[in-house]
Amino acid sequence: MGDEPARRDGPFTRTVLRLSGRWLADWTGHPxxxxxxxxxxxxxxxxxxxxxxxxxxxxxxxxxxxxxxVQTVPGISxxxxxxxxxxxxxxxxxxxxxTSVGAHVGRAVSSDQLAGVNSAEVWITLDGAADYGRxxxxxxxxxxxxxxxxxxxxxxxxxxxxxxxxxxNEDLVVRxxxxxxxxxxxKARDVRVMLSHVPGVVNPVVRPVPMQPAVEVRVKLPAxxxxxxxxxxxxxxxxxxxxxxxxxxxxxxxxxxxxVVWGAASTRSNLTELGNMLIGTPSGRPVPLKDVATIxxxxxxxxxxxxxxxxxxxVVARVAGDPGPVAxxxxxxxxxxxxxxxxxxxxxxxxxxxxxxLTRVLAYGAAALIGIFLLLQAAAAGWRRAGLLLLSLPxxxxxxxxxxxxxxxxxxAAALTGVFAVLALAVHxxxxxxxxxxxxxxxxxxxxxDAVLAAARERAVPLAGSALLTAVVLGPAAVWGSVAGLExxxxxxxxxxxxxxxxxxxxLLVVPALLVTAAGRPPEPTAPPEPAAAPEPx
Amino acid sequence: MSTKKSGLIGLAAALILILAGCGTVAEPEEQxxxxxxxxxxxxxxQLRLTGQAVHRLGIATQPVRLAHVxxxxxARLRTVIPYSAVIYDNDGSTWTYVSITxxxxxxxxxxxxxxxxxxxxxxxxxxxxxxxxxxxAPELLGTEYNISGEE
Numbered sequence: 001m002g003d004e005p006a007r008r009d010g011p012f013t014r015t016v017l018r019l020s021g022r023w024l025a026d027w028t029g030h031p032x033x034x035x036x037x038x039x040x041x042x043x044x045x046x047x048x049x050x051x052x053x054x055x056x057x058x059x060x061x062x063x064x065x066x067x068x069x070v071q072t073v074p075g076i077s078x079x080x081x082x083x084x085x086x087x088x089x090x091x092x093x094x095x096x097x098x099t100s101v102g103a104h105v106g107r108a109v110s111s112d113q114l115a116g117v118n119s120a121e122v123w124i125t126l127d128g129a130a131d132y133g134r135x136x137x138x139x140x141x142x143x144x145x146x147x148x149x150x151x152x153x154x155x156x157x158x159x160x161x162x163x164x165x166x167x168x169n170e171d172l173v174v175r176x177x178x179x180x181x182x183x184x185x186x187k188a189r190d191v192r193v194m195l196s197h198v199p200g201v202v203n204p205v206v207r208p209v210p211m212q213p214a215v216e217v218r219v220k221l222p223a224x225x226x227x228x229x230x231x232x233x234x235x236x237x238x239x240x241x242x243x244x245x246x247x248x249x250x251x252x253x254x255x256x257x258x259x260v261v262w263g264a265a266s267t268r269s270n271l272t273e274l275g276n277m278l279i280g281t282p283s284g285r286p287v288p289l290k291d292v293a294t295i296x297x298x299x300x301x302x303x304x305x306x307x308x309x310x311x312x313x314x315v316v317a318r319v320a321g322d323p324g325p326v327a328x329x330x331x332x333x334x335x336x337x338x339x340x341x342x343x344x345x346x347x348x349x350x351x352x353x354x355x356x357x358l359t360r361v362l363a364y365g366a367a368a369l370i371g372i373f374l375l376l377q378a379a380a381a382g383w384r385r386a387g388l389l390l391l392s393l394p395x396x397x398x399x400x401x402x403x404x405x406x407x408x409x410x411x412x413a414a415a416l417t418g419v420f421a422v423l424a425l426a427v428h429x430x431x432x433x434x435x436x437x438x439x440x441x442x443x444x445x446x447x448x449x450d451a452v453l454a455a456a457r458e459r460a461v462p463l464a465g466s467a468l469l470t471a472v473v474l475g476p477a478a479v480w481g482s483v484a485g486l487e488x489x490x491x492x493x494x495x496x497x498x499x500x501x502x503x504x505x506x507x508l509l510v511v512p513a514l515l516v517t518a519a520g521r522p523p524e525p526t527a528p529p530e531p532a533a534a535p536e537p538x
Numbered sequence: 539m540s541t542k543k544s545g546l547i548g549l550a551a552a553l554i555l556i557l558a559g560c561g562t563v564a565e566p567e568e569q570x571x572x573x574x575x576x577x578x579x580x581x582x583x584q585l586r587l588t589g590q591a592v593h594r595l596g597i598a599t600q601p602v603r604l605a606h607v608x609x610x611x612x613a614r615l616r617t618v619i620p621y622s623a624v625i626y627d628n629d630g631s632t633w634t635y636v637s638i639t640x641x642x643x644x645x646x647x648x649x650x651x652x653x654x655x656x657x658x659x660x661x662x663x664x665x666x667x668x669x670x671x672x673x674x675a676p677e678l679l680g681t682e683y684n685i686s687g688e689e
Binding site for chain 2: 072073075076077080083084087091144145146147148149211212213266269270271272273296297298299
């Protein structure tokens with residue numbers, strides 16, 4: 001090997017050099033063709049517009065364990081919820097591809113979940129061989145067949161991410177904090193009226209507090225006094241009999257059991273029995289609860305949320321126009337609003353956050369664009385050349401944009417990564433080409449269009465080589481399809497493969513052809529730079 | 539030149555069509571399991587369920603009965619329904635779902651005099667013999683309150 005006098009070009013290098021030489025000669029002779037191709041690529045790049053926005057950027061992970069969150073009407077009984085959840089579970093077990101179904105209803109005593117009796121969680125495990133999309137669709141179809149319940153099919157990871165990413169979806173949220181619900185609602189209505197007078201605020205509404213029927217026992221003080229009862233006595237006895245009271249523990253086989261004093265089920269199963277419940281009096285003669293208290297069903301919030309020990313009620317609104325000044329106006333007016341002692345209101349929502357986000361992103365983008373342009377100018381030593389090279393960048397990524405719908409659209413973190421990776425390769429190729437042209441000119445080997453052609457030929461092999469190698473690496477992920485484990489890699493591979501095609505076309509053909517046009521007259525068709533193109537090995 | 543131009547326009551049009559096609563996913567139209575129909579002159583709608591929905595919810599009915607009941611020491615013939623047919627609204631008002639046909643249901647106001655075990659004694663409500671929903675009533679209420687589908 002060492003005794004070979006010159007390095008031999010491999011078949012790949014020879015093919016690339018021969019093809020690029022022929023094509024370049026062909027294309028530089030017809031600048032209109034190059035412009036037309038650039039136009040086609042530009043239109044293709046515009047395909048990004050209908051694909052933008054709307055959905056979550058995160059890919060759906062194909063977790064085989066699905067979580068079904070079931071919600072029914074507030075006030076439903078636990079036995080009925082058990083029965084319904086069991087019926088749903090039975091239906092789900094019959095779905096092809098489902099291997100096991102488990103469920104829990106309501107909330108355990110020390111649970112961290114914010115859930116009532118009217119909610120249940122059903123865990124579904126899918127068979128490893130089952131088609132993920134089809135099984136999920138079949139499960140959703142079963143759930144749609146149950147009227148009167150709301151079901152969300154999520155995976156544990158997506159549920160966790162959603163909880164973390166939970167920001168207010170509304171433009172503007174004014175949260176009134178305080179202790180009493182009625183005062184909170186009254187102040188929230190005041191805030192709503194105030195908001196409706198702020199220009200730019202659209203359709204302010206007080207977010208309804210979900211209510212459920214609850215039994216209220218209100219002590220009749222004069223009647224209780226007659227029996228020598230204090231309100232606390234009635235409350236304590238009633239609570240013990242209806243909700244139970246832990247009075248001690250039992251230890252058995254190193255397990256601990258609570259000992260609870262509780263009324264018999266029949267004494268607390270309905271309002272009549274509740275009224276007949278006997279309350280102890282100092283005289284020793286028990287008295288029915290209905291004689292010393294009124295028992296009624298009243299609406300109570302289903303969930304009492306606290307933020308920093310305070311309850312809150314939200315007023316939400318949309319914002320038309322520039323959200324910054326609107327949020328500022330709302331804040332100043334809110335500060336001027338009188339609030340009862342220990343009540344206050346805060347402004348949040350997208351209007352106060354996303355505005356600055358978007359401006360920051362746009363500012364970074366503009367700075368990056370200027371940086372790329374200056375870099376290209378420094379490499380190519382020509383403003384016109386740098387401008388052309390900069391314009392070639394979006395064209396290079398056009399293939400990725402076109403290929404994205406094959407893998408679920410461009411609006412996912414994975415597909416966007418693929419497009420940006422192609423853009424990075426395009427920037428690299430453009431800088432290298434510009435720099436090469438400059439070096440050729442500096443060395444005095446050629447000038448104008450000849451320098452462009454010489455540089456383009458030199459760059460053709462490394463560019464085609466790296467594109468091919470990347471394609472080979474990504475190929476399996478693109479072919480394998482969107483299966484569990486490839487949720488991120490598949491869209492990335494598909495968009496990058498598409499992008500590599502447009503990258504090769506743009507950087508090998510369109511850009512040199514356009515640069516030749518920009519550099520001056522194209523070379524005479526009779527004198528193509530063919531001889532220097534491919535030095536045939538002896 | 540003109541052929542090239544028209545070719546370009548054609549390509550762009552094809553592209554847009556393809557992309558538009560990607561957006562709409564053909565999904566078989568499924569019949570809604572329950573429909574809420576407004577009843578003229580009444581705020582309470584009528585619910586119409588599919589046979590499958592009735593089966594899935596396991597809806598069961600029992601007729602309103604007349605029975606000799608002793609209330610406050612007075613034994614009288616009164617209308618009674620199973621306690622499980624009684625629905626409490628948020629404000630404490632009491633209702634029951636009357637089965638108009640096997641698959642249509644409508645909420646009706648009742649006044650509960652007293653509850654004795656599993657029997658609710660009514661002072662006002664549907665006539666004896668009317669079938670009332672004893673299993674699945676909360677789901678019907680959820681349907682009426684539009685608790686359905688996905689969030």
